[in-house]
Amino acid sequence: MNNDVLIRIEHLSRHYGPIRAVENISFEVKRGEVLGFLGPNGAGKSTTMQILTGNLSPSAGRVIINGYDILDQPRLAKAELGYLPETPPIYRELTVYEYLLYCARLNKIPKNQLRNAINSAMERCGLTETRKRLIGNLSKGYQQRVGIAQAIIHSPAVVILDEPTVGLDPIQIREIRSLIRELSNNHSVILSTHILPEVQSTCNRVQIINKGKLVLNESIDDLNQQMQSDNLLIAFRHPPGIQALESIGGVVRVNKVDNERFELHIEPANDPTDKIVKMSADQNWHLYELSPQRRSLEEIFMAITSSEHQHVDVEPQALSVAAGESN
Amino acid sequence: MIIFTIAARELRSLFLSPLAWAILAVIQFILTYFFLLYVEQFIKIQPGLAQYPNAPGVTEIVVMPLLDTAGLILLLVMPILTMRLISEERRNRTLSLLFSAPVSMTEIILGKFIGILSFTLIIVALLAMMPLSLLAGTNLDTGLLFSGLLGLILLVSSFAAVGLYMSSLTSQPTIAAISTFGVLLLLWILDAAGTTGGESDRVFSYLSTLRHFQPMLKGVFDSSDIIYYLLFITTFLVLSIRRLDADRLQH
Known part of the structure; x- marks a missing residue:
């Protein structure tokens, strides 16, 4: 019933x-x-x-x-x-x-x-x-x-x-x-x-x-789940080079936000969070911030509703959401 | 019984606004003035009348002209009473309450019609008090009186049906009022076309609402007149129902 x-x-x-x-x-x-x-x-x-x-x-x-x-x-x-x-x-x-x-x-x-x-x-x-x-x-x-x-x-x-x-x-x-x-x-x-x-x-x-x-x-x-994005924001007091971060397994791409902050694009299946924490402790990078970035409903909404007139930065995921409309 | 729920709300809302009270007061004032005028006239000619056998009585000389005048005054007033019936609900977006309730369009229209009809019955009842007060001093021809009152009720109901239809056409009460007034006046004066003679003019004349009211004031109770009014009312009610139905089709 x-x-x-x-x-x-x-x-x-x-x-x-x-x-x-x-x-x-x-x-x-x-x-x-x-x-x-x-x-x-x-x-x-x-x-x-x-x-x-x-x-x-x-x-x-x-x-x-x-x-x-x-x-x-x-x-x-x-x-x-x-x-x-x-x-x-x-x-x-x-x-x-x-x-x-x-x-x-x-x-x-x-x-x-x-x-x-x-x-x-x-x-x-x-x-x-x-x-x-x-x-x-x-x-x-x-x-x-x-x-x-x-x-x-x-x-x-x-x-x-x-x-x-x-x-x-x-x-x-x-x-x-x-x-x-x-x-x-x-x-x-x-x-x-x-x-x-x-x-x-x-x-x-x-x-x-x-x-x-x-x-x-x-x-x-x-x-x-869709909103759980594959971005990670991390910050170190003694940041390593971008190269060092990119070499960690599971990290796809690294963007430098400012001197201490980085945005990591990661593979969800192979989450590198643990490794990063461990390396930071081992090599004294002084990790002080680590947060998974969530995409808000607003971003999805904007991506879907504005994708038709202008091409904003639509992530492949949002498109797959849009495609999965009429089941 | 949904019809009566809608009718009761309609009547209640009318009385919650000063409009209904103002209309009742003004109509009563004007008609009382006419009534006194006719009574005075009757008192003047009464001694002369006594000389004739079968002379017209007080009912013919006072009451029937009063009902005739009432018909004309209600023609002026009905558009104001009926203008808000549907147009205002449309403007205030309250129609969707009725549309999304388990109520048919026919019930909505009949409810509105009965609501406004109850109000006109109040007007007629107040009006009927005046001739009935004459019973204190004289005898009335009750048959004639009731034929006249029935005629007036039928006449005013047909006005209400036209007003309801006009109100269903628009979302502006004033436009509904003006077009109702136009139609009613036209149907009233159509009778004049018949007096100039000619076969086709007689058809127009037959359509006139006035033409079917006059015989009843003379005590002639012709079923074809009653049927005319019933058909007239039904036609406009059906048109209103169809119009309300069409609201959902186009916008």
Whole structure:
């Protein structure tokens, strides 16, 4: 049961006239997964989410939510769906409680469970104290929370959040992130954002979309491996010559950063760290700094999304990531 | 019952803004003025009327002109009431709440329509108080009164249906209001085309909303008039549903 696919997208395309906003995207999200949807502005993130939630019809392709096709059985599919659009769909003239009551009724929550559903949604989003306030008078962050409460009120199988942490303060962001992780216990979550650390801290899978195409689809664990780069930064008080370092087995290339620091390009399979430490001790190089260099998600993101217009320094690894898109 | 949930929210939001209260107050003020005017007229001619057998009574001379005037005033007011129905939700991006809930387009449109209809029923009920207050001093022709009120309700419902459709076309409430007003006025004065004679003009005249309202004010209850209004309302509701459906297709 824990491995069932809750969202399946097959060859999804969407054109606005001659503009191809989304082109031939396919992916799946399983129960318990949090999928981070990344991409530069205008890449097609919001369009994809609008299609997923039935707000927009696809030009081609299918969307299946928990086994129901969103076009053929919209009612059943949408009952399994909670959606927070970019702009939270709130009525400013209602109070938080009235608004959530309306949302709960729209989602056909049985009468005797209404109160519980609303209270638990308010509690999870930290809205209990603002229940009687007008939504229009709340700050942006609280309005965003109301939007999230609306999306989870009927505990749908699939929660789709379009940039949920926009406009929140750091504490709220942390709360929302833990809420998302909590949601992932029994829902699938799709999350679009352009805040990269957010993806690293909350998601267990990442997709990068650029110009309507899916260019990366990896689990966070795989990605972390990818990010473990084969560069080593070391510093000595009495540095040896470059020649001496290059002669160590496993070192491919040495770049001198400054008088004491070197950047070593190494073979991951034949890690020379041990040897370097030993030689340093033996020959009094006075090693005082040694750190493996990790490539951040940001670098991968930049490498992938900008590789099409200008050729930045794309490392062969990043390319292999890009190539491994549609498994 | 989703329809009533949507209708209730619509009605509630109307009353949460000062607009609904202002409209109720202004309509009531103007119609009361007309009512008193008609009553005064009736008191003036009443002694003369007594000489004729089968003379028109208070219902014909006071109540029916009042309903007629109410129809015209509501034609001016309905565009303002209906303009926000969908256009504002589109502008504030709240439509996606309805679109991503397990609710069909038909339910959304019917909910909105019933919501605005409930408001017009409140207007009509307040209006009906005035003729009913005459019961304290005289007898009313209740059959005629109810035929007139039913006519007014049907007329105003058809205004609401047009307004709802116009509101579904745009994201600017003012544009919705102006185009609704244009359409309603045109449908009202189409009747004038019929008076100049000619076979084709009669067709135009038949389409006029006014033309099917007048007989009911005279107590003529023709089922074809009722069907005209029901068809009219259904047409605009179906158009609205289709328009809302099209929202997802193109952008």
